Amino acid sequence: MATLVCENIVKNYKDKKVLEGVNLEIEQGKIYGLIGRNGVGKTTLLSIMTAQNPATSGQVYCDGERVWENRKALDHLCFSREINTMTPLGPNTLKIKEYFRVAKALYPNWDQKMAEELIEHFGISIKKKINKLSKGMLSMVTIAIGLASKADITILDEPVAGLDVVAREDFYRILVEEQASTGRTFIISTHIIEEAAAVFEEVIFLDRGNVLLKSNTEELLSRALHVTGDADAVDAATEGLNCHHAEMMGRSKGVTVLLEPGQQLKEGYDVTVQPLSLQNLFVALCGKEA
Numbered sequence: 001m002a003t004l005v006c007e008n009i010v011k012n013y014k015d016k017k018v019l020e021g022v023n024l025e026i027e028q029g030k031i032y033g034l035i036g037r038n039g040v041g042k043t044t045l046l047s048i049m050t051a052q053n054p055a056t057s058g059q060v061y062c063d064g065e066r067v068w069e070n071r072k073a074l075d076h077l078c079f080s081r082e083i084n085t086m087t088p089l090g091p092n093t094l095k096i097k098e099y100f101r102v103a104k105a106l107y108p109n110w111d112q113k114m115a116e117e118l119i120e121h122f123g124i125s126i127k128k129k130i131n132k133l134s135k136g137m138l139s140m141v142t143i144a145i146g147l148a149s150k151a152d153i154t155i156l157d158e159p160v161a162g163l164d165v166v167a168r169e170d171f172y173r174i175l176v177e178e179q180a181s182t183g184r185t186f187i188i189s190t191h192i193i194e195e196a197a198a199v200f201e202e203v204i205f206l207d208r209g210n211v212l213l214k215s216n217t218e219e220l221l222s223r224a225l226h227v228t229g230d231a232d233a234v235d236a237a238t239e240g241l242n243c244h245h246a247e248m249m250g251r252s253k254g255v256t257v258l259l260e261p262g263q264q265l266k267e268g269y270d271v272t273v274q275p276l277s278l279q280n281l282f283v284a285l286c287g288k289e290a
């Protein structure tokens, strides 16, 4: 099993700054959720982590070894992403079984049986051509590639984007079972946050070029509160705390509070305190008004 470390990753596309010094440590044996708004740089970061895209500066290390052009380090990694069916060449001209042959050559621990069983489980014929698949079926193929790669660190970029709710639940069940039985590490990027919150042991919020937070999901939610009430009471109860996403409605105010360890709301004020969902916390911290 392996660990992955990003050290001060900067990425510019010409004069557009996307990543501004990302430091990140991925420990082994966890399912991470990578969450960020459209265009924030999730795919860019994931592709840099797997040496598919050069960083402008900074380094990625797998078990202490640089990943760039390093087969030994890359053997631990799989980055399975949406197949581009618009190009005249590439995987979309292949049948699924031919695409699996390419994957087999790429991933040293490739599990052909698992790949075929997953495709069958998803109700797709392995003889089907990639460019004849629906969006959801394409997601299923990228999921099958990621899981059957058996890579120590498997990264899936928006794997559920094309899946319906039943297929999404199915995927998360298979993912959790695979992680529990193998101890592999998974990094999953997604915009569909709420239903995945229980699956992610850790979440990483990417915002404005950097990692806004990386935290155990349960621990994070235990210190995230929504406080509402008369504006003066809310202000008094939350004084000195990390407050985000304040909303006013006449004299009433609602605010999201992220407590630091050891902090608590000031007592004695007539305010309503409610827990927050991961999705609402994300909106509060990474929404425009945050």
Ligand SMILES: Nc1ncnc2c1ncn2[C@@H]1O[C@H](COP(=O)(O)OP(=O)(O)OP(=O)(O)O)[C@@H](O)[C@H]1O
Residues within 6 Å of the ligand: 013, 018, 036, 037, 038, 039, 040, 041, 042, 043, 044, 045
């Ligand atoms: N090859 C490229 N050349 C130029 N700009 C790029 C390139 N790839 C990505 N970008 C830009 O970099 C920014 C980050 O893109 P990226 O795809 O990494 O974001 P993302 O967080 O994965 O987005 P989404 O959630 O919408 O998929 C965007 O502004 C995008 O337009």
